[in-house]
Amino acid sequence: MSEEQLSPVRVGQIGYGYWGPNLARNLAQMPETELAALADLDENARARAAQVHPTAAIHTNAEALLQDPSLEAIVIAAPARFHFPLALAALEADKHVFVEKPLAMNLEDAQRLARLAEERGRVLMVGHVFxxxxxxxxxxxxxxxxxxxxxxxxxxxxxxxxxxxxxxxxxxxxxxxxxxxxxxxxxxxxxxxxxxxxxxxxxxxxxxxxxxxxxxxxxxxxxxxxxxxxxxxxxxxxxxxxxxxxxxxxxxxxxxxxxxxxxxxxxxxxxxxxxxxxxxxxxxxxxxxxxxPLRAELTDFARAIRTDQKPVADGWDGVRVVAxxxxxxxxxxxxxxxxxxxxxxxxx
Incomplete structure (x- = not known):
């Protein structure tokens, strides 16, 4: 097994509001991942994130994470209306993407994300935690x-x-x-x-x-x-x-x-x-x-990145739910x- 396959996946997370802290906690604790950066528009959310995750870089906007070449994957925990544009931007930046449910707010956008992930050879996963x-x-x-x-x-x-x-x-x-x-x-x-x-x-x-x-x-x-x-x-x-x-x-x-x-x-x-x-x-x-379940879900995300195995809740799973x-x-x-x-x- 190569050094890359053994190393933890460097992850940047967008959103630290309602559900974001649960994702960040798991990403920081799991041996398969390294929570390297967090971004949130809200000053209070950033302050909480900095206190709980002092080793992660804290940013005011998502663009800083998308432009960081050291980040392999982006986890999106923003409000649902932002899921599609953020996931699209992350895939276009050649990042692996985990996005909370729903994948998108309409079927056309959901299908576009799933197809783009396949074209780019990136893992796209949806937070169907159950x-x-x-x-x-x-x-x-x-x-x-x-x-x-x-x-x-x-x-x-x-x-x-x-x-x-x-x-x-x-x-x-x-x-x-x-x-x-x-x-x-x-x-x-x-x-x-x-x-x-x-x-x-x-x-x-x-x-x-x-x-x-x-x-x-x-x-x-x-x-x-x-x-x-x-x-x-x-x-x-x-x-x-x-x-x-x-x-x-x-x-x-x-x-x-x-x-x-x-x-x-x-x-x-x-x-x-x-x-x-x-x-x-x-x-x-x-x-x-x-x-x-959240730990198992994020472990599946990291494993899919390192092994090229299809995750359970992949992009097309998200498309079907959106349909x-x-x-x-x-x-x-x-x-x-x-x-x-x-x-x-x-x-x-």
């Missing part, structure tokens, strides 16, 4: 083994009181997590999407959305996302013909519960009607060896009508 969550991986493995039988439907709730946004709605701010989980679990795109929501606080952006993904085989995925809810919930239920799984991300223990429950049809119909039997067995709480969000936004603007994904791809 694809690195061991509990989500457990659900995926159970589906692949057929433990649940035929998959019927799944639904999720990602709600809390705050963090309220004014420039982006709950669909683009919160729902990308659950969209990415659904695509990760099912390994296919929905054929159509429908979405409804309400702008309760300022009348401009939706504070709550109800999103339904229609997958092949009549499998439905329903997503409820909001920052205007009395309780914090991050829960997904997956229902199959043999078993059901509940994944509760905020549970202190028992993040996964496997329910040996189902409904079975008995033989031939009697007087033209089928008879059904409800089965209710044990509840299993498997041991899940949890690691910090679903684009269809959902179109449905939202049209009162919840079902929007075909084929129409979205053709338009773009």
């Amino acid at each position: 694809e690195y969550n061991p509990a989500v991986s457990y659900v995926k493995a159970a589906l692949e083994r057929g433990d649940l039988g035929e998959l019927y439907y799944l639904y999720s709730r990602r709600v809390n009181l705050g963090r309220v946004q004014s420039d982006i709605n709950a669909l683009w701010s919160i729902a990308p997590h659950d969209v990415s989980i659904a695509l990760f679990l099912l390994e296919q795109m929905p054929v159509a999407v429908s979405c409804q929501g309400a702008a309760c606080l300022n009348g401009q952006v939706e504070d709550v959305v109800f999103l339904t993904l229609h997958f092949p085989g009549n499998v439905l995925c329903h997503i409820h996302a909001s920052w205007l809810d009395p309780s914090k919930q991050r829960k997904m239920t997956v229902v199959g013909s043999k078993r059901m799984i509940v994944y509760d991300d905020v549970a202190a223990e028992g993040k996964i519960r496997v329910y040996d429950k189902g409904v079975y049809r008995r033989g031939d119909p009697i007087y033209g009607e089928y008879q059904y039997r409800v089965h209710s067995g044990d509840i299993l709480m498997p041991r899940i060896d949890m690691v910090e 679903v969000l684009t269809a959902a936004q179109a449905s939202l603007q049209r009162g919840g009508v079902q929007v075909s994904l084929d129409d979205i791809w053709q338009v773009k």
Whole structure:
């Protein structure tokens, strides 16, 4: 193995606001990376960054990082509206790029980034952190083994009181997590999407959305996302013909519960009607060896740079999520009508 492959990846991070400190903490602590520089427009954010990361160079703007030839990779934790222009500039500067979700605010921009990364031979990765969550991986493995039988439907709730946004709605701010989980679990795109929501606080952006993904085989995925809810919930239920799984991300223990429950049809119909039997067995709480998903995600980013292996949440993973969000936004603007994904791809 070459000296370059063994050496940590020198990283510059843009943005040290809400989520930025978590990224910077991991980048500074990981042996695979060196947090060499940070940039933020806010003076207070820069002061906090300098105090926590005294060895990193602190800059007022992103341009200083993009022009630094010693930086191999750029991590972007800026507001969503800046994701595309910053990622584009970083790729054009021949940097590897990690950008928080969503990859971009429209499908055309997302596709442009993914194509440019391929053309430049750069790693482009998106912050779909739950694809690195061991509990989500457990659900995926159970589906692949057929433990649940035929998959019927799944639904999720990602709600809390705050963090309220004014420039982006709950669909683009919160729902990308659950969209990415659904695509990760099912390994296919929905054929159509429908979405409804309400702008309760300022009348401009939706504070709550109800999103339904229609997958092949009549499998439905329903997503409820909001920052205007009395309780914090991050829960997904997956229902199959043999078993059901509940994944509760905020549970202190028992993040996964496997329910040996189902409904079975008995033989031939009697007087033209089928008879059904409800089965209710044990509840299993498997041991899940949890690691910090963000650490696993950034490790995958560094490994992809050093080994040329495709990361789990690569640029095209980000494109697929943006395609679903684009269809959902179109449905939202049209009162919840079902929007075909084929129409979205053709338009773009």
